[in-house]
Amino acid sequence: MLGNGVVGILSETSNKWERRAPLTPSHCARLLNGGRDKSPGQGVARIIVQPSSKRIFHDKHYEEVGCEISDDLSACGLVLGIKMPRLEMIRPDTAYAFFSHTHKAQEENMPLLDKILAERATLFDYELVDGDNGKRLIAFGKFAGRVALIDLLRGLGERYLNLGYSTPFLSLGASYMYPSVTAAKAAVISVGDEIAREGLPSGICPLVFVFTGSGKGSLGAQEIFKLLPHTFVDPSKLPQLFEKARDPPLPGQASERVFEVYGCVVTSQDMVEHKDNPKVFDKADYYAHPECYKPVFHERIAPYVSVLVNCFYWEERFPRLLSTQQL
Template sequence: MGSETTERNDTLLGNGVIGILAETVNMWERRAPLTPSHCARLVLGGGKRESGVNRIIVQPSTKRIHHDAQYEDAGCEISEDLSECGLIVGIKQPKLEMILPDRAYAFFSHTHKAQKENMPLLDKIMEERVSLFDYELIVDDDGKRMLAFGKFAGRAGLIDFLHGLGQRYLSLGYSTPFLSLGQSHMYPSLAAAKAAVIAIGEEIATYGLPSGICPIVFAFTGSGNVSQGAQEIFKLLPHTFVDAEKLPELSAGKSLPPHHQSTRRAFQLYGCVVTSKDMVAPKDPSRCFDKADYYAHPEHYRPVFHERIAPYASAIVNCMYWERRFPRLLSIDQLQQLMKNGCPLVGISDITCDIGGSIEFVNKSTSIERPFFRYDTSTNLYHDDMEGDGVICLAVDILPTEFSREASQHFGDILSRFVTSLASAKGLLELPSHLRRACIAYTGKLTPLYEYIPRMRKTMIELPPTPANSLPDKKYTTLVSLCGHLFDKFLINEALDIIETAGGSFHLVKCDVGQSIDDMSYSELEVGADDTTTLDKIIDSLTSIANAHRGDPNAAEISLKIGRVSECGIDDSMDKVGPKVLILGAGRVCRPAAEFLTSYQNIDQVHVVVASLYQKDAEETVDGIKNATAAQLDVSDTESLSNLVSQVLML
């Protein structure tokens, strides 16, 4: 059997035969990784000698945007059987039973974060000795994703939202030109969809919009491809972009006499591109917003989007990347209060479709056939209609396929540049570095870059919920946030080794893997131990990683944040001492203060607790001081702060 496997790998991998999958996961998926024109250039443009591609076999599909006959005309073979293909490409994952052994596959697998729902796919990949390349992990020399549909998601997301906005305004008693706009998939091309948007823009410019819903303000979050695509569509309408600080002034212009409100119409929309400085502000009012500091220490900032932007927005187009360590763009409580205060917000297009993410009430994705749901802020209930109180929300997670033709052309233009390497390479080392990095598994074994996946899977076993944590077998737990080049430089493995070697355990709470060689990755681990000594040892060791080579641009740097420790983050022996004094911070003035307090003769057994965000800093401050204890504390965690303050006599 071993010799047969080796022989099959030698004869299939790199044999120059490409298979194109029929998409089966979603009925709306009509995209293709390569169009007929791409295939023609690969097969007919000199053959394997020049392109590395000898044949292309296409699985038949009656819903693909390009017909089978078009592929045949391009020199492809049409067949359900892809067994002769060394490389098989698609957009979404194939059905498990369709995966053939000893081949190379390329598609969006959504497995590199150990996503639970896709682990059966990864198991099948390894069982069948498959080599898996994930498009999401392919980045160019500048560290940007090469194969992405962001602009198409933004374009489709805004057009679909405008379509729903027309229906929503009608249910509120207003007829608008938006009502005549269809969803993106209803147009034969992106150009046709844009023409329809231009047409309603001309109607707005000519006849205006009802004064009762004006000014209509669109707030765009994010500045990447998704936001650019959405703004591209918005700019086809008569519009003016305004700075965030001008929104109150714009809204004040709405205060017209009642007679004018019933007759006066507006002839344009307003847009506002929201950046991080408009979303958060320093908790310390004496400080100014600093983007670098915000990304390094988001715990020092509070959300202000609900104060500065949302009160004036008719629509929010959410295109931003978000991690749990950052404040939410809009919480449920904030949205409910906004609507109570008469906020003009009608709807949200959550193009990111981040469930439970930056917009908290978005608790599910929607489909192309039913793209909207309505959230009633007064009752906290969700509805699948457009009529009634609340805001509407679009949260479709497959938007780019609505422009299947253009999206496929864009995707294939890039994929065809390196599919030749994938089709002809006999071994992983023959591939360029950006393709090697995108290989999750090679011949059924995880590549070194992704060897962390099994360890993460172990932590995702369902555990019975407990009041304090998800590690019920451990007495003490804390939330550890790690940010840095965790995966590409194997730091995550080092961190997990530290936890397990010390006798602790961990549970993965959150994982966001950086999309490029320059991007940071972020993980949240709930770390547990049987006693505070072990937990402190783990925290100290993790802190030593974070502090190693800090400031060296060539070092594999990692930043660390320790959250709330259950059962209190200080030693139990503290309960046996006398009065306690809490010092917040571990700066230069803290050690002299601790020395003075513990040596004060008129008070017996004074115990000083020095609490700092970083455990190591606190320990260095109290080192050698009798009756002084270090504690880790994030002061933004009000529960932990209150718990610690309640145990001391003086702060």
């Protein structure tokens, strides 16, 4: 069946909030228009879409471009999804593409990998799709950063309410609740307007967002953050920010509300220092010999963090950003 020209699109069942689709209707139209007259193995002749009432694209949008709507994907040589399908969806001699979360032996997904192996199915794991240069083609990008910051702000509102503080963040929905990035940004802008107008309780201020790393994920998160009234500060200036907050108000000046939030971007040199030569940081040397460095984030940065937006790549040979004990 593999490469038989029939592609299936799964109805997502992993999470209640999963509204994404691996192919949009416009993608499907392009594939079908380029594959109608081709022999099996040389194009896409059919696309079968499992019906879904929560997918961001309605079933009718797929039908309009020539897709078939059916729960039965048994005719498909390749089945595409976003997250893991139900185990009973795995069929012999069929190819699947989705985020499997199995290549690091994640315990909760081992039954899925066992099923794929037992059925002699083929798995294309999005996380392991590399380009010619060996770099991942499907990885966290700006959209991941945008979504993360929106969901974080929503959670922040809930947290502060539990601590006894009402904040404008409470009016935000989760990212999956918005039909577009534009709509989500409009909601964040509205929160920013309220902060600028009504302020934040002084008891939770200065409200400092620390972004680790400067990659696409971090840039996407900062893009949303910048919709709020904000000031970015250098990591070295964080202590001064809190000293200023402790200063008594000037005569006639109210101290109950704060009308902006603060951002701070930290990179490797703010997280670690060389064990023998702490005054000099060489990024290339750190990447080559991480065992020669010790963590300092917990001392220099963490005491001033209200919100940690963790966006940098990490693997076990590097020092941890924060150990459990440090946290």
